[in-house]
Amino acid sequence: MLNNIKTKVVCMALLGLSLSACEDKLNIEPRGSISPEAVTPSDTEVLLNGVYDGFQGGASSYHYLSFLTDDLSADNLAYRATFFQHGEVDDNSISANNLLTQYFWQGLYKGIYRANFFLQTVDKLDESTFSRPARKDEVMAEARYLRAYGYYSLVTRWGGVPILREPTTEKVARNSEQEVWDFIIEDLKFAVENAGDFRDASYVSKSAAKALLARVYLATKNYAEAEKLAEEVIANEKFRLSDDYDNIFTNKSNAERIFHLNSTANDGTSMPYFLIANVELPSTGKNTNGGRFELPIDNSLAAAFEDGDKRKATTLQPIVFGGVDYFMAYKYRLSADGSNAWTVSRLAEMYLISAEARAEQNNLIGALERLNDVREKRGLLPTVAVTQDGLRLKIEQERRVELAVEGHRWYDLIRTGRAIEVLPNVTSENQLKYPIPQAEITVNELLTQNPGY
Incomplete structure (x- = not known):
């Protein structure tokens, strides 16, 4: 399986660098290795x-890819450019x-x-x-x-x-x-x-x-x-839902973050490079520090936000690229050089997990409470549901817009048995x-x- 990994020494350099520097040099103990x-x-x-x-x-x-394939396999990201493997x-x-x-x-x-x-x-x-x-x-x-x-x-x-x-x-x-x-x-x-x-x-x-x-x-x-x-x-x-949704993604010390994989430009994560275009944003009049823009936002995600949902402007931005209208993923706009942090867990997900878990235990009142905690913090009116199935759909919808482009949507649809119903390209269990x-x-x-x- 790991046929190319034959490391005989601990070769993690003093700044936590890659093992790859020593994988092919078994007879040489690199400087700084142990x-x-x-x-x-x-x-x-x-x-x-x-x-x-x-x-x-x-x-x-x-x-x-470990960050983006989930949203690309689902209906949050789309494929635009040259890597047919993305397609x-x-x-x-x-x-x-x-x-x-x-x-x-x-x-x-x-x-x-x-x-x-x-x-x-x-x-x-x-x-x-x-x-x-x-x-x-x-x-x-x-x-x-x-x-x-x-x-x-x-x-x-x-x-x-x-x-x-x-x-x-x-x-x-x-x-x-x-x-x-x-x-x-x-x-x-x-x-x-x-x-x-x-x-x-x-x-x-x-x-x-x-x-x-x-x-x-x-x-x-x-x-x-x-x-x-x-x-x-x-x-x-130590954690609290943020009053400013945008700040969650522009401030690595935001109190909603529980754990993220922090990166610098030297880490080569590349994730924003495939999301961001180098264009002037109509909303700011300023140019983004963009990459190759392989993966725009799927139009269905843009349409999924309610009117007045401020999360939309943080999640995506309408742009014109190559004379074509697109929506660009905007949560990871700090730079296309890979210095963004990838959020693994944040507090809003915990509220939505609790809401779903309560709904599945038929505690509809408790589930609505946690769901509406998130909605109200995002400036939206409380929602209501009178059946378990109706509440499940509302939680699914809230997870989609709250956690968009954070690596949840594909498996959310699989684990709830909804992938074939929701995704037009998925017609067989084998595709899951x-x-x-x-x-x-x-x-x-x-x-x-x-x-x-």
Whole structure:
């Protein structure tokens, strides 16, 4: 599977740089690298930066796909330009030879490899030699959260995938989808128990672990636990719904952010580069710092906002590009160089998870309360629903406009059984999973292809 990863040394540079610098130079220990046997507790913070970097984008130059394919597979983003592989994702007709989804798969497993290497190395260290004994479990918890996040990205696109608990280049067969979910829950439970308290959205905390675990429980229909964890995060005084929706995406310290993958221009995340055009915005009269604008907003998302919903201006902007009218994704406009932070979890999602979990437990009054908490904060009138099905649709709609281009819509429609009904290009259950990359099957005969490919 990870046939090109044969690292024999810990090669995460002192600023948390990529493993790729040493992957092909097995006989040379790069300057600034550390052999596993020489790692001390004082090294672990630097090494942990390398694990974060793997999921921010350092493990793959095409890691932006892990952020954008969800909205592109659904009806929030569209395909405009030159990469036909983007078009396959948009059309829900992905080839097993699609290079971009292949890089997406490989990038996630490289990040998981880093997490496993870190966990294996740090597990051998004596906790009493850390700055404080609890710090060992805290850094282990951060790495296990990131590993769980990687597997969440995999299972929601491909279904059952190989579970790797340690760094290995051995050929491994696929686990069942349920086994992957169980593994994610195992890692996140450890993170909930052992991660540190919230200090900054750029670092994994107990609250970040609770937030992702609440999402996982919602996906696996454990509604009582999803509600419980979401409510615990809501009750944390360090977080609050923002009075200014735009500020959530222009201010990395906004109190609505629970955890984000923070990036600099050097990380090469590239995600905004494919969203932003270099044009003058009619709304501001100023030029954006744009990229190649491969992926405009789908017109159906633009039409989904209610009149007067201020979130629309933050989510998208009408532009003219090449003489054609488009809507441009605008949440990640700080720069096309990749320095935006990708929000993994924020507080509004916790309100909507609680609303949905309550609705599924037939607590319609409680569900409406949490749904309307979000709407009222966004300047909208409260909504009403008299049936469970009606409330489900209202929550689905609110999730779409509140969390647009944040990596939720595709799997939201799958887990609620609505993808075939809502998405015109999806006519078969087989399309609800991506094909296992053919390049991976070629080098690992234990891998089986998803049905329909």
